[in-house]
Amino acid sequence: MSQEATSTADVPLMGTVLAVQANYYQVRLNPSLLAPLSEKGKALRSSPLLLCTRRARLKKLGQQVMVGDRVEIVEPDWAGGRGAIASVLPRKSQLDRPPVANAEQILLVFALEEPPLDPYQLSRFLVKAESTGLDVRLCLNKSDLLTIEQQQQWHNRLEQWGYQPVFVSVRQGNGISEVRNLLKLRISAMAGPSGVGKSSLINALVPTVNLRTSEVSGKLSRGRHTTRHVELFTLPDGGLLADTPGFNQPDLNYHPHELVNFFPEARQRLTQQTCQFSDCLHRDEPNCAVRGDWERYEHYLAFLEDAIAHQEQIDQQADPESSLKLKTKRGRRQYEPKLETKYRRHSRRTQHQALQELYQEADELQ
Numbered sequence: 001m002s003q004e005a006t007s008t009a010d011v012p013l014m015g016t017v018l019a020v021q022a023n024y025y026q027v028r029l030n031p032s033l034l035a036p037l038s039e040k041g042k043a044l045r046s047s048p049l050l051l052c053t054r055r056a057r058l059k060k061l062g063q064q065v066m067v068g069d070r071v072e073i074v075e076p077d078w079a080g081g082r083g084a085i086a087s088v089l090p091r092k093s094q095l096d097r098p099p100v101a102n103a104e105q106i107l108l109v110f111a112l113e114e115p116p117l118d119p120y121q122l123s124r125f126l127v128k129a130e131s132t133g134l135d136v137r138l139c140l141n142k143s144d145l146l147t148i149e150q151q152q153q154w155h156n157r158l159e160q161w162g163y164q165p166v167f168v169s170v171r172q173g174n175g176i177s178e179v180r181n182l183l184k185l186r187i188s189a190m191a192g193p194s195g196v197g198k199s200s201l202i203n204a205l206v207p208t209v210n211l212r213t214s215e216v217s218g219k220l221s222r223g224r225h226t227t228r229h230v231e232l233f234t235l236p237d238g239g240l241l242a243d244t245p246g247f248n249q250p251d252l253n254y255h256p257h258e259l260v261n262f263f264p265e266a267r268q269r270l271t272q273q274t275c276q277f278s279d280c281l282h283r284d285e286p287n288c289a290v291r292g293d294w295e296r297y298e299h300y301l302a303f304l305e306d307a308i309a310h311q312e313q314i315d316q317q318a319d320p321e322s323s324l325k326l327k328t329k330r331g332r333r334q335y336e337p338k339l340e341t342k343y344r345r346h347s348r349r350t351q352h353q354a355l356q357e358l359y360q361e362a363d364e365l366q
Contacts (some may be wrong), residue, residue: 003103013073013083015050016240018232021066023084025052027073030233034262050076050083063088065229067242068101068187094270095132097251098230098244105135107241109192112167113145124300125192126163128250130262134189137166137182141197144169161296162264170200180205182239187232202243206233213363217354224303229298255313256281256307263300 015027027050052073054065065071070089077083091101097299106129110122117140129136138158143151151167158165168175179201182188190198202209232240260266260282276287281304291297308365340354 014075014089015071015072017067017085018049018066018234018240019070019229020065021229025054025065025071025082026050027052027071027085029073034154036123040087043289050081052083052085054085058085058088061178066091066094066099066101067232068103068240070102082295093132093134095134095189098189098191098242100187100230100232100242102187103189103242104135104186105137105187106132107137107139107179107190109141109190109196109198111142111196112140112151113142115193115195115210116153120302121193123161123296124252124303125250126161126260127259127299127303128252129191130264131252131254131258136163137188138163138177139166139175139201141166141168141201143174144146144172157295160265160294162268164318168201170204171330172196173204176201176204180235181240183235183237183241185238187240187242191244191245199242202233202241205235205241209233220359228273252303252306253310254307256311259300259304259307264295265294265296266300269294 013029015029017025018028019026029048029050050073052071054063055074058065065085065088069091071085072087072089073083074086075084093103094101095103108125108129110117110125126136126138140154146154155165155167166175166178168179170176183205191197191204230242230244232242235241254262257279260270266282269292273289275282275285275289277285280288280290281286281302283304285291290300
């Protein structure tokens with residue numbers, strides 16, 4: 001073996017996980033870490049993707065490998081395009097829904113029409129995006145279905161919310177370059193409800209991808225899910241974009257006192273004046289700096305009720321001596337008594353284990 005090939009083998013191969021399916025990981029290798037003069041380096045430069053498995057050691061340690069992870073590859077098979085993930089580098093950020101590592105910003109995509117833009121649903125998505133701590137960018141598709149005056153009204157309205165939306169028409173190709181500039185040289189996670197044109201937007205940003213798209217349901221005014229798993233796409237101008245499965249109602253799981261930080265207009269009010277009480281929930285407390293005449297205050301109160309109910313459920317689960325359990329029916333919260341153990345129906349697995357113990361006792365007696 002030549003000295004050049006030996007030095008290449010000693011250099012750890014680093015890459016980024018672009019897709020995860022079953023127990024296989026598609027990894028794009030970092031070409032800057034390859035020895036340019038080695039034969040292996042030449043082969044790799046022509047095929048920068050490897051299909052990898054996870055080392056058994058990582059599985060035993062419970063180390064999850066996510067899309068966006070920076071990983072170290074060992075035992076590369078250049079001819080077969082295979083390799084093994086030996087380690088995962090520390091993450092700068094982590095999203096659980098969608099599962100993406102090292103994302104720097106969230107590109108929230110909504111449609112202005114077909115389906116019509118629902119301010120409450122948009123606010124719910126924005127709060128969820130803000131709760132990640134990442135930068136939030138707002139993209140509004142199908143702008144060609146609105147007049148210039150209607151677009152300006154939405155712009156003014158969302159500016160009061162604390163956002164500078166980008167108006168896009170994938171059908172006419174308007175605004176695509178502006179979105180490219182937002183995503184350039186960054187790892188971004190795209191999110192939004194189904195049917196707003198996320199897959200069509202990715203097709204416009206990365207023409208070689210050709211993702212499947214679908215029409216909006218006329219009865220429900222909602223789109224059908226076309227993305228089934230998370231995947232990172234390489235943008236032509238640099239950067240990575242994660243396409244994520246669409247969902248219509250994101251979960252809002254945060255502490256009630258954190259909620260106010262996820263509304264930019266409320267944060268702005270708190271910079272100008274502080275509340276009288278440090279634990280203010282901004283509902284009916286005296287001398288509250290947040291409570292007032294701003295459009296999304298009603299959204300805040302509705303999300304606060306959800307957050308309080310969620311926190312009560314967590315506290316109740318942490319208290320095994322509680323005789324009540326919280327249940328939500330048709331949006332209303334109510335407490336019901338917990339069933340005593342003798343009235344609970346045991347699982348089949350528990351029943352099977354009990355039978356096995358009886359058989360063992362019978363055998364011992366014989």
